[in-house]
Amino acid sequence: MKFEPINTPDKRFSPIINSKQDCGCSVPEKADSISGAASIQAPYISGYIKTATGDIPQVYTVLSRRDKWETVKARMSSFRMSFTVEPGIYAAGNPDENSDVIVTANYKMSFDTVRRELNGMNVWILVLDTNGINVWCAAGKGTFGTDELVRRISRTNLSKIVSHKNVIVPQLGAPGIDSGEVRRKSGFRVVYGPVRAKDLPLFIRNGYKCDAEMRRVRFGIADRLILTPIELRQIFAKFHYFALFVLIFFGLTTEGIIFRDSIMKGYFFLAGGILSIFAGAFFTPVFLPYIPFRAFTMKGWIAGLVLSGGAFYISGVFESYNIFLVISAMILFPLLSSYMAFQFTGASTYTSLSGVKRELKIALPFYISGLILSFIFLILYKASDWGMI
Numbered sequence: 001m002k003f004e005p006i007n008t009p010d011k012r013f014s015p016i017i018n019s020k021q022d023c024g025c026s027v028p029e030k031a032d033s034i035s036g037a038a039s040i041q042a043p044y045i046s047g048y049i050k051t052a053t054g055d056i057p058q059v060y061t062v063l064s065r066r067d068k069w070e071t072v073k074a075r076m077s078s079f080r081m082s083f084t085v086e087p088g089i090y091a092a093g094n095p096d097e098n099s100d101v102i103v104t105a106n107y108k109m110s111f112d113t114v115r116r117e118l119n120g121m122n123v124w125i126l127v128l129d130t131n132g133i134n135v136w137c138a139a140g141k142g143t144f145g146t147d148e149l150v151r152r153i154s155r156t157n158l159s160k161i162v163s164h165k166n167v168i169v170p171q172l173g174a175p176g177i178d179s180g181e182v183r184r185k186s187g188f189r190v191v192y193g194p195v196r197a198k199d200l201p202l203f204i205r206n207g208y209k210c211d212a213e214m215r216r217v218r219f220g221i222a223d224r225l226i227l228t229p230i231e232l233r234q235i236f237a238k239f240h241y242f243a244l245f246v247l248i249f250f251g252l253t254t255e256g257i258i259f260r261d262s263i264m265k266g267y268f269f270l271a272g273g274i275l276s277i278f279a280g281a282f283f284t285p286v287f288l289p290y291i292p293f294r295a296f297t298m299k300g301w302i303a304g305l306v307l308s309g310g311a312f313y314i315s316g317v318f319e320s321y322n323i324f325l326v327i328s329a330m331i332l333f334p335l336l337s338s339y340m341a342f343q344f345t346g347a348s349t350y351t352s353l354s355g356v357k358r359e360l361k362i363a364l365p366f367y368i369s370g371l372i373l374s375f376i377f378l379i380l381y382k383a384s385d386w387g388m389i
Helices: 063-074 078-080 107-117 136-141 146-155 172-175 179-186 199-207 221-225 229-236 239-251 258-286 294-314 322-347 355-384
Strands: 004-006 045-051 054-059 088-092 103-104 123-128 166-169 189-192
Touching: 063 107, 063 189, 063 229, 088 107, 103 107, 107 123, 107 199, 123 146, 136 172, 146 166, 146 179, 166 172, 166 199, 179 189, 189 229, 221 258, 229 258, 229 322, 239 258, 258 294, 294 322, 294 355
Parallel strands: 054 088, 103 123, 103 166, 166 189
Antiparallel strands: 004 045, 045 054, 088 123
16 A cells, blocks of 8 residues: 655655755645644655555655754754654655654654655654653663653554554664563564664665674764763853852952952962863863773863863962962862763763762762862962961
């Protein structure tokens, strides 16, 4: 049985490609359906395919300028927290009842990556509700999981859309999927696909088999580098609290707060804070495999110690600043760098949830005691500055 495309460009061409998709052209009218996604309107929808369960949205497989700009925003800002697509079933090209079903997350960057790599193919895309989290992270959190896959198969009436009983799940989603349970509850068999979406066409041509390269998880310098802007953005969004503390603390005198003193005496601490952010959120992720130790907390601490110590030595801080202030800085800034590097565990393929919890359990007492000790030396610095010691 063939499904009939409606509201689409010339049927002779597959996939549906339209260079005007981001020019403000109208989006097809809503279609009533129980497929789970057909009632939405979005610029990435090119039309609808009429099936036994209703009209299913057909998506562009060539990303528009708008799609690419949204990806940049998601890489750089908190926009990624709302960068989602409606869960449900979508069509890439002109699929029919014999076409493959590719499962992905409703994080739009994951969805965009999959549909882009399916250009020229006729397949179904089953989008799970992962709360806007990518496949790998959602699998660890449980949102890309067995229950959601079974629920989405049921809600989209997938058994009435395809005649086979197979769904292709990305390998990085495997930790969240119990294939036996999925088959028992839904009747569908889980086929684990390659790590990268770009290998999907070859995987399907090879008879749904992955070679060693398709199974290999890579996390090279380019992969790590592309994740650093959002790490930096999230940290600098809260940097003003640290700057306010420095402004008040260093401006505090026996006569009140003198902001001139804040600038003259506090810029060293501000510069150190910025350097620790750079060390933990940029330098450590980029050079992750080359920094000693396995724990991210230790890697970040070493990076912070080396960069802070090196910068202070070159700039003459050790000779020109109060010894209590220097000690406080050398305790605090490597610890801040360590904590910021620890945040990168959520973006790394090197870690597991149990390992991250164990690492935090070990590091937390050091963070707390280090902050207390650093603050004590700050108080000693202020006391000596006021001539009390």
